[in-house]
Amino acid sequence: KDRASAVAVVKAGEQQAEIITTASTGNAAAALSGICASVGQKNVIFVPESAPPAKIAQLLVYNSTVMLVKGTYDDAFELCLEAADEYGWYNRNTGYNPYMTEGKKTAAYEICEQMKWQAPEVIFVSVGDGCIIGGLHKGLRDLRALGWIDRMPRLIGVQAEGSNFLYQAWKNGEDVLEKAPVCGQTIADSISAGLPRDRIKALAAVTETGGAFVQVSDDEILTAIPRLAQGSGVFGEPAGAAAFAGLVRAVEEGLVEANERIVILNTGNGLKDINSAMTGVEMTGIQPHHIEPSLDAVKALMGKP
Amino acid sequence: KDRASAVAVVKAGEQQAEIITTASTGNAAAALSGICASVGQKNVIFVPESAPPAKIAQLLVYNSTVMLVKGTYDDAFELCLEAADEYGWYNRNTGYNPYMTEGKKTAAYEICEQMKWQAPEVIFVSVGDGCIIGGLHKGLRDLRALGWIDRMPRLIGVQAEGSNFLYQAWKNGEDVLEKAPVCGQTIADSISAGLPRDRIKALAAVTETGGAFVQVSDDEILTAIPRLAQGSGVFGEPAGAAAFAGLVRAVEEGLVEANERIVILNTGNGLKDINSAMTGVEMTGIQPHHIEPSLDAVKALMGKP
Known part of the structure; x- marks a missing residue:
């Protein structure tokens, strides 16, 4: 996603676009958001409200304008296309922007x-x-x-x-x-x-x-x-x-x-x-062991040396 | 931490150590745990119970033997030294193992x-x-x-x-x-x-x-x-x-x-x-916007195009 987003930022720069936008389940958003931060490019991101907290946190840390859409990724995608059209934002969306494939390849x-x-x-x-x-x-x-x-x-x-x-x-x-x-x-x-x-x-x-x-x-x-x-x-x-x-x-x-x-x-x-x-x-049945800070506690778990 | 851990795994291999151990606040542990998984080296990790969940999750995913010590990092460190001594485990601990600096440098x-x-x-x-x-x-x-x-x-x-x-x-x-x-x-x-x-x-x-x-x-x-x-x-x-x-x-x-x-x-x-x-x-006052999936909701936030 970083590769495609890097291409998007370059193309948006060529067009002197004020804002880049994308809809994303989270990873494309984070990639775009981070690359935009590194070059000072404004961006608006649409993600479904259900995206994992870590993915949303990344966008906020980079200070993107984050739209948490009450709906699915598909809803966020459609809304992002409409908004890009309405406002004239540079559109990074997958399946819409042909340059993304050039990054992925x-x-x-x-x-x-x-x-x-x-x-x-x-x-x-x-x-x-x-x-x-x-x-x-x-x-x-x-x-x-x-x-x-x-x-x-x-x-x-x-x-x-x-x-x-x-x-x-x-x-x-x-x-x-x-x-x-x-x-x-x-x-x-x-x-x-x-x-x-x-x-x-x-x-x-x-x-x-x-x-x-x-x-x-x-x-x-x-x-x-x-x-x-x-x-x-x-x-x-x-x-x-x-x-x-x-x-x-x-x-x-x-x-x-x-x-x-x-x-x-x-x-x-x-x-x-x-x-x-x-x-x-x-x-898969893997568990941590909670132990007191004593060698006896280790021995109780591990057996004799 | 990856660099130091890589050196530790090589040195432990030279000594044909069955188990490597370390105490860690989380990052050294994750580095050692992942590198051990990649080469099939058994390891026992001591971390304070208060370590962030993401750091503990990494250790479990790699199937390290994880000791969550009811105490501070300093408690976990002392216990790890004692256990390494008792069991003859290869000791990766910072400030104890001189090779770690060779990785960090x-x-x-x-x-x-x-x-x-x-x-x-x-x-x-x-x-x-x-x-x-x-x-x-x-x-x-x-x-x-x-x-x-x-x-x-x-x-x-x-x-x-x-x-x-x-x-x-x-x-x-x-x-x-x-x-x-x-x-x-x-x-x-x-x-x-x-x-x-x-x-x-x-x-x-x-x-x-x-x-x-x-x-x-x-x-x-x-x-x-x-x-x-x-x-x-x-x-x-x-x-x-x-x-x-x-x-x-x-x-x-x-x-x-x-x-x-x-x-x-x-x-x-x-x-x-x-x-x-x-x-x-x-x-720093940054917030996401929770919106309905409609262009009107976007306009309410962003104003006129």
């Missing part, structure tokens, strides 16, 4: 650079609006056209069961321009989108690379947080851990082979949603 | 590298146990001895008023080996230390570079969080923002000149203590 460059231009066989990424997976696809196509990589990775989009518009459309061969919105309810707030704004690009990313969509339950997402952290040292927020939960599901479904090199994108820091992390920890 | 290398080997005139860093400022000093001395930098920056240590052992000792010329512990109470939990473990190195860092200690109140720290964020895009936790609050105080006290190049170290991510961030936001 640099993630593909970075992955391939770090893998010494040997593209992985598969990339897993969680999907809400679909802008990240669409951006990855564009970046990989750039590298393929340049001849810097010699294969196109399969892109596997992971959706939450409660916000699975693209999974449904892909599985049932539905037309994403005709299909009605889904409800959009999941613990993974960053990928909660009833009507994905970048659904055309997201579907193309999966179908054109021979990839797939998988869906995972909120329970699978929550337990994936500690499992991913313990296995890798990477502490992701629910939407980030969802990509790892998707890999687990994909293995079960035979979508990947044991000898394939697989990249998993973590799209958010675990500190952004501590409550979900603690729920995941409790579900 | 790399921050000095990075600062000078990023400034193209033109050392800044002054560096501000918040001080709890004193390991970071001691490490910076050592790193700068390395670079000076190598001739890679041609001046030694003045190091200014910032302490919270409620945990100002080193400020007191420096100002009053007290012997840090004789001086009784202070209470150690501040909203900046990461620099709350009644008896700084690396007090000898910390004092030397300031006196040998012609620097100073300054102290700041909890209110100055809390309001520094949004001010730093709004001016730079950097969102720090209380201990991180304290270094910026210290610069404000140092300007008032005439400790720095307007034409000097000054580096401020931010030692912790703001997401680690959202409650303090929100308190700082409220103190």
